[in-house]
Amino acid sequence: MTDIPEKPASVELDQMLCFAVYRAEQAFNRVYRTALAPTGLTYPQFLTMKLLWSEGSLSVGEISQRLGVDSGTTTPLIKRLSLMGLVTKMRRDDDERRVDIYLTEKGRALQEKSDAVTQCIVDAVGMDQPQVNATLATINALSAKLSGTTSDL
Structure with a gap:
């Protein structure tokens, strides 16, 4: 049975x-x-800015990891923050694959x-x-x- x-x-x-x-x-x-x-921020943008206010600068990969999303989500988010004048993006000299994100004065303010x-x-x-x-x-x-x-x- x-x-x-x-x-x-x-x-x-x-x-x-x-x-x-x-x-x-x-x-x-x-x-x-x-x-x-x-x-003028969306919630995901706010979370990204909170990370940057806390850490100073992070790579796109680090932001993705901390937010628990993939880089395909983070990249357009960073682009919008950059267009708003809140962050700048810089490729690393020692590793061109890595893009670091920094706050601008406007972003810090x-x-x-x-x-x-x-x-x-x-x-x-x-x-x-x-x-x-x-x-x-x-x-x-x-x-x-x-x-x-x-x-x-």
Whole structure:
């Protein structure tokens, strides 16, 4: 006699973890869109600028790796930031394949406006620091688990 696996129970949409994360992402996008309007940046551009404000300069590959996207996504993003006058691109003398991205004066000056964006998000989230830390730890653990799972497929 063979065991026939039971059909998994149907899960309602509102009970799906992935849907809850998706809805949170959409809500974040709406808040960021409003908060970023005065800067003229999109959310991916803002993340790139945050990296550069923190690090000073990075290669396109390093930006891609830190953002978790491929260089095909990063390259047009950097091009738009360059056209906006916020960054410059330079090929390395020692390795012409590597393109380093540097902030311009205008790009550095934009950092001041980013504090208002961050405060807007803090206000919208409405969590105290222990809640933020716990949520961040949970989401990071979930991301790590899912990343490990997809590499096994």
